[in-house]
Amino acid sequence: MKSLKNFMMVIKKISMLFKKRKILVTHNGSFHADDIFATATLSLLYNGSVKIVRTRDKGKIKNADIVYDVGGIYDPSKNLFDHHQNGGAGKRENGIEYASFGLIWKHFGLQLCDGDKEVWEIIEDKIVAPIDAIDNGIDIVTPVYKDIMPYDLEQAFLVYSPTWEESNDDIDKIFKEQVNKICELLKREISVAKSEVKGKNLILDVYNNAKDKRILISETPFPRYLFQKIVSELPEPVYFICPSGHNEVLWKIETVRKNGHTMDSRKLFPESWRGHFGGDSKLKEITTVDDAMFCHRSGFLMIAKSREGAIKLAELALLA
Numbered sequence: 001m002k003s004l005k006n007f008m009m010v011i012k013k014i015s016m017l018f019k020k021r022k023i024l025v026t027h028n029g030s031f032h033a034d035d036i037f038a039t040a041t042l043s044l045l046y047n048g049s050v051k052i053v054r055t056r057d058k059g060k061i062k063n064a065d066i067v068y069d070v071g072g073i074y075d076p077s078k079n080l081f082d083h084h085q086n087g088g089a090g091k092r093e094n095g096i097e098y099a100s101f102g103l104i105w106k107h108f109g110l111q112l113c114d115g116d117k118e119v120w121e122i123i124e125d126k127i128v129a130p131i132d133a134i135d136n137g138i139d140i141v142t143p144v145y146k147d148i149m150p151y152d153l154e155q156a157f158l159v160y161s162p163t164w165e166e167s168n169d170d171i172d173k174i175f176k177e178q179v180n181k182i183c184e185l186l187k188r189e190i191s192v193a194k195s196e197v198k199g200k201n202l203i204l205d206v207y208n209n210a211k212d213k214r215i216l217i218s219e220t221p222f223p224r225y226l227f228q229k230i231v232s233e234l235p236e237p238v239y240f241i242c243p244s245g246h247n248e249v250l251w252k253i254e255t256v257r258k259n260g261h262t263m264d265s266r267k268l269f270p271e272s273w274r275g276h277f278g279g280d281s282k283l284k285e286i287t288t289v290d291d292a293m294f295c296h297r298s299g300f301l302m303i304a305k306s307r308e309g310a311i312k313l314a315e316l317a318l319l320a
Contacts, residue, residue, distance in 0.1 A: 021051045025064035025071075026100070028054040029168075030161060031175050033154030034099040034135040035069040037127070038081075039175075040182035041104050042066060044112055052179070054172050069100035076107050083136075092129065099135035102128050113190060122193040123186075127153065157182060196226055203230045207237070214238045215314045217307070221245035224254065232257040238267050239314040244303065250293065251310035253302040253317075268299035269313075270320040289313050 024042055026035045031054075043050050053060060061071050068081040074089035081103040083089035089098045098106065105120075105128045113119040131154055133140045143149055157178045162168050199222055206218045213236035218227070221243040231237045237256045244250040255265035275297040276283035283292045289312050291305035304310040 021049045022046050022065045023051045023053060023063060025053045025055060025061050025067045027056055027070035028172070030171070031158075031178075032135055033131045033158060034101040036157060036175060036178050037101040037131055037154075037182055037186075038068050038104040039179045040186055041101070041108060041112065042068075043179060044183050044186060045108050048183075052176060054175060068104055074103065076103075081107070088136075094129070096129050096133045096138060096140075097136045099132040101135075102132040112186075113193070116194065116197065118197045119190060119193040122196060123189055126193075127186075127189065199226050200230050203227055207231065207234060214318060215311065216240050217311065218242040228254075228257055229260055232260045238318060241307070241310045241314060249305060251304050251307050253304065253310045253314050255300045265300050267317065269295055269302055269317050271299065273302070273317075274299045287313060287316060289316070 022042070024039060026039060039052060043052075053064065055061070056070055061067055064079075066079040066081070067073075069083070071080055071082045072085045073080040073082055074085070081089070081100055083097070083099050083103065089103055091097050092102075096102075102124075105124060109123065109128075110117065110120050113123070130140060130152070134152065134154065141150060160174055160178055162171060162174070202220060203216075203218065203222065203226070206216050207213060210216055213234075216231060216237050216239070218241065223245075227240050227242070231240055239253050240256055241251060241253050244252045255268055258264045258266055272286055273283065273295040275295065276286070277294040283295060284290055289304065289309050291309035292302065292313060293305060294301075294303040296302070302310070302313055304313055
């Protein structure tokens with residue numbers, strides 16, 4: 001009798017849990033990046049306590065807590081977030097129209113970022129706006145090489161859509177599988193963005209406190225993508241120095257890019273230094289720096305054994 005009572009209590013708790021789940025409705029059939037990313041965003045927001053319904057049935061749509069990418073209405077006061085209707089659902093300041101992912105991120109994304117607007121904006125610019133652009137048929141990339149385009153983020157998930165030779169019977173299952181993967185991706189991207197904001201502030205402190213702003217010296221190792229993103233937007237920096245991150249004994253000196261949209265450096269290391277590595281005597285002889293270890297053959301990176309050696313190499317390169 002007692003075991004039956006406990007069993008009924010468990011059933012009741014499960015029933016209550018299901019009743020609390022948010023009902024998310026998006027369109028059925030083939031899926032796109034904007035609806036799977038929008039679904040993942042909402043799933044994270046409600047800690048996975050959601051019921052995903054893929055339909056175009058107006059009756060089922062009426063019973064939803066949140067409707068997106070279907071229904072033909074954009075009305076955030078009623079949790080309706082479609083963009084297919086005449087006039088769309090508005091544009092960003094940069095001109096990119098909103099798709100369902102952008103609308104969901106616009107209204108709910110800040111909560112996932114703990115209210116940090118900078119973190120929200122990093123995800124918006126890096127992931128959300130590009131996906132919205134593609135969904136709305138807006139080109140944001142111009143190919144440099146004929147028939148060669150970047151492998152876009154969404155392709156890593158859309159590749160699991162059934163091909164024309166495969167059955168669509170499991171498409172809802174596939175959709176939910178991709179949503180689960182994207183949940184993990186978004187969590188990681190938000191975590192990385194938070195770290196990026198923290199790193200940005202530390203790098204700007206280095207810049208603000210530098211006596212010679214052409215050579216920035218950080219005691220903290222930073223990955224290239226992060227410091228280049230920050231310092232390439234500042235007018236003076238030419239070289240950025242910090243611990244290599246692979247070995248606390250070694251220091252790296254990297255050239256600063258002309259801006260955040262190119263790989264071109266403001267000033268490469270002298271051509272005679274390039275291609276020497278392993279701390280060979282030739283590099284030491286050419287640079288006159290005893291602990292010079294390596295100079296990349298492209299001239300954008302050098303390694304030294306000490307902080308002092310790294311600074312000396314940067315000073316010499318400025319004069320070269």
